[in-house]
Amino acid sequence: MISTTTTADDAPDASTSASDSSSVAAAPRPQVGASGGTDRYLPEHPTPVIECENVDIYYGAFRAVHDVSLVYGRHEITAMIGPSGCGKSTVLRSLNRMNDLIPGARVTGKISYHGQDMYGSGVDPIEVRRRIGMVFQKPNPFPKSIYDNIAYGPRVTGMKVDSMDDLVEEALRAAALWDEVKDKLKQSAYGLSGGQQQRLCIARTIAVRPEVILMDEPCSALDPIATARIEDLMEDLRKDFTIIIVTHNMQQAARVADRTAFFTAQAAEGTGDRTGQLVEFDLTSKIFSNPADRRTEDYISGRFG
Amino acid sequence: MATIGQLATRPLKAERNGDKSPASILFLVALWVALSFAVLTLVVLLVTSFMDALPRLDGELFTNYSSQVSPETAGARAAIIGSLWVIVATAVMAIPLGIAAAIYLEEFANPLRWYNRMIEVNLQNLAAVPAIVYGMLTAGLALTIGLRRGVVLAGAIALALLILPVIIITTREALRSVPAEIRQGSLALGATPLQTVWRQTLPSAIPGIATGTILALSRALGEAAPLLLLGGLVFIRYDPNGLFSGFTTLPIQIFNWAGQPQVEFQEVAAAAIIALLGLLLLMNGLAIVIRNRYQRRW
Ligand SMILES: Nc1ncnc2c1ncn2[C@@H]1O[C@H](COP(=O)(O)OP(=O)(O)OP(=O)(O)O)[C@@H](O)[C@H]1O
Ligand SMILES: [Mg+2]
Numbered sequence: 001m002i003s004t005t006t007t008a009d010d011a012p013d014a015s016t017s018a019s020d021s022s023s024v025a026a027a028p029r030p031q032v033g034a035s036g037g038t039d040r041y042l043p044e045h046p047t048p049v050i051e052c053e054n055v056d057i058y059y060g061a062f063r064a065v066h067d068v069s070l071v072y073g074r075h076e077i078t079a080m081i082g083p084s085g086c087g088k089s090t091v092l093r094s095l096n097r098m099n100d101l102i103p104g105a106r107v108t109g110k111i112s113y114h115g116q117d118m119y120g121s122g123v124d125p126i127e128v129r130r131r132i133g134m135v136f137q138k139p140n141p142f143p144k145s146i147y148d149n150i151a152y153g154p155r156v157t158g159m160k161v162d163s164m165d166d167l168v169e170e171a172l173r174a175a176a177l178w179d180e181v182k183d184k185l186k187q188s189a190y191g192l193s194g195g196q197q198q199r200l201c202i203a204r205t206i207a208v209r210p211e212v213i214l215m216d217e218p219c220s221a222l223d224p225i226a227t228a229r230i231e232d233l234m235e236d237l238r239k240d241f242t243i244i245i246v247t248h249n250m251q252q253a254a255r256v257a258d259r260t261a262f263f264t265a266q267a268a269e270g271t272g273d274r275t276g277q278l279v280e281f282d283l284t285s286k287i288f289s290n291p292a293d294r295r296t297e298d299y300i301s302g303r304f305g
Numbered sequence: 306m307a308t309i310g311q312l313a314t315r316p317l318k319a320e321r322n323g324d325k326s327p328a329s330i331l332f333l334v335a336l337w338v339a340l341s342f343a344v345l346t347l348v349v350l351l352v353t354s355f356m357d358a359l360p361r362l363d364g365e366l367f368t369n370y371s372s373q374v375s376p377e378t379a380g381a382r383a384a385i386i387g388s389l390w391v392i393v394a395t396a397v398m399a400i401p402l403g404i405a406a407a408i409y410l411e412e413f414a415n416p417l418r419w420y421n422r423m424i425e426v427n428l429q430n431l432a433a434v435p436a437i438v439y440g441m442l443t444a445g446l447a448l449t450i451g452l453r454r455g456v457v458l459a460g461a462i463a464l465a466l467l468i469l470p471v472i473i474i475t476t477r478e479a480l481r482s483v484p485a486e487i488r489q490g491s492l493a494l495g496a497t498p499l500q501t502v503w504r505q506t507l508p509s510a511i512p513g514i515a516t517g518t519i520l521a522l523s524r525a526l527g528e529a530a531p532l533l534l535l536g537g538l539v540f541i542r543y544d545p546n547g548l549f550s551g552f553t554t555l556p557i558q559i560f561n562w563a564g565q566p567q568v569e570f571q572e573v574a575a576a577a578i579i580a581l582l583g584l585l586l587l588m589n590g591l592a593i594v595i596r597n598r599y600q601r602r603w
Contacts, residue, residue, distance in 0.1 A: 096493065098489065098492070098493060101488075101489070101492065103415050103416060103417050104417060126495055126496075126497050127495070129492060129493055129494070129495045130494075130495030133493060133494065133495075134489075134493035136486060136489065136490065136493075138486060140484070140486035140487060140489070140490040141490075142487060142490065142491070142505060143487070143509055152491070152494065152496075152504070153494035153495065153496075156491075156494065156495070156496040156497075156500045156504065157494070157495045157496070201490070204490075204494065205493070205494065208494055208495055
């Protein structure tokens with residue numbers, strides 16, 4: 001593990017709860033930092049903000065994801081991991097109806113937000129996306145100034161704002177970017193580094209005050225230092241937001257996530273299509289120390305090999 | 306045969322004659338001949354036109370009307386003003402329509418629907434339809450709606466129809482070059498698709514749209530066939546002053562003068578050609594300036 005990514009939160013690692021340490025002895029526990037979950041009290045069952053029940057997702061006739069049921073808990077960080085093509089991004093996009101933008105994409109089963117069917121008739125996808133924001137894999141600032149990047153969301157959503165300047169500052173502070181950009185708010189966002197751009201995108205998302213933030217491999221285009229800063233940031237944001245993150249980096253999942261969902265892709269009977277499915281969903285500490293499913297264990301240990 | 310290791314340590318100089326083999330030299334020469342032929346033809350054309358035009362390239366070209374009785378004082382005033390009228394009317398009709406159609410096709414149409422795919426294919430076909438067909442179409446249209454054929458509006462309709470496919474296609478390309486991430490970023494913040502188009506996609510695509518549109522208009526400016534068919538008048542001794550005014554344009558005027566036996570008409574035709582070329586160069590130059598100034602690398 002790269003030392004620069006070690007955060008202060010790693011310190012309690014030694015004193016992780018005793019219940020975990022027994023399983024650590026049993027399974028060959030990978031040498032990863034403390035999971036975000038272990039130093040926090042987590043209930044057995046999360047308070048659901050978003051809930052998937054028997055969700056299938058199709059692209060045209062191709063079933064990309066089959067029978068996913070899981071609960072994303074309030075003020076928790078939930079990670080989705082799994083091999084490439086197992087449908088993590090597909091599931092993530094369906095959680096704020098960004099999938100609607102792909103012609104032919106279709107969701108069956110039920111995805112509910114505070115108990116309300118997100119795909120029910122009369123639900124406005126625009127409204128869904130206002131509550132459930134999204135940060136993408138590649139930083140995608142708008143070709144505008146830093147200030148306007150942040151102000152864009154509140155403006156288009158018609159948010160009532162007393163002072164846009166204050167809101168911009170608040171969002172940038174929340175994304176730990178304020179000190180770096182406060183003197184160049186009117187400059188183009190394209191002048192920022194990749195890591196700064198990604199934090200700008202997080203700030204932009206925060207500015208519209210969503211309840212949930214979806215992140216699709218938010219650090220995969222960033223170096224370890226920028227990655228560490230974003231991980232720290234997620235830790236802070238958890239107080240105010242519910243975070244769902246897709247990552248290929250298992251140390252990252254182990255470090256930041258309270259709960260982890262492991263997906264895999266399996267060839268469907270009959271057709272040769274590989275369909276993604278949820279293998280296991282549990283506390284991160286459990287997934288990484290004592291997974292219930294063989295495939296989870298193989299994947300995790302294979303990675304750390 | 307060298308092994309991979311040996312290949313890597315080989316010096317970087319060309320060992321197999323590089324570009325100096327007879328075949329490649331022959332090929333290079335052939336390319337140069339082809340290029341010089343094209344350029345030379347153009348230069349000869351320009352120079353001869355310019356020589357012919359020289360005695361008539363003066364203020365009178367721009368201030369005098371054409372004349373049947375005194376070819377030596379004929380000017381292109383009516384044609385220049387007519388061209389401006391027609392091209393402005395064309396732009397007013399074709400640009401908003403073309404951009405709107407492109408936005409629909411690129412941003413809103415579901416490509417899986419058969420009718421959208423049909424529009425898609427036919428758009429390409431329309432861009433390849435000969436100009437004169439649009440003239441005939443407009444003539445028919447004018448007849449049906451009771452519009453006089455030889456007026457500015459009729460000419461503008463024909464030219465707008467002619468360049469509409471081109472504007473739609475170039476606008477779509479400009480919209481398509483705006484990365485999907487920008488749209489997604491906007492939509493993920495809770496912007497509506499329409500807001501996303503207005504505030505993100507369209508502003509980012511404006512340079513490309515402007516370039517394509519100007520080039521399309523300069524094509525319309527040089528077009529004679531559909532207007533001839535519509536009977537754009539040739540000897541006009543007044544300034545066209547409205548959509549329903551009779552008109553002539555530079556290309557028609559040139560066509561007509563060039564067909565006259567008097568040498569003075571040949572000269573003034575050459576002068577008008579130079580004026581038209583100047584106008585076209587100006588527009589294309591503007592398109593290039595816009596492209597270079599505002600081009601964005603994503
Ligand atoms: N827009 C799309 N149209 C059609 N099929 C798609 C589309 N996006 C994804 N798929 C298919 O759905 C399946 C799951 O893709 P998805 O992108 O969700 O995987 P992923 O787990 O995010 O993979 P990665 O880790 O590589 O990002 C794949 O088989 C993929 O080919
Ligand atoms: Mg993905």
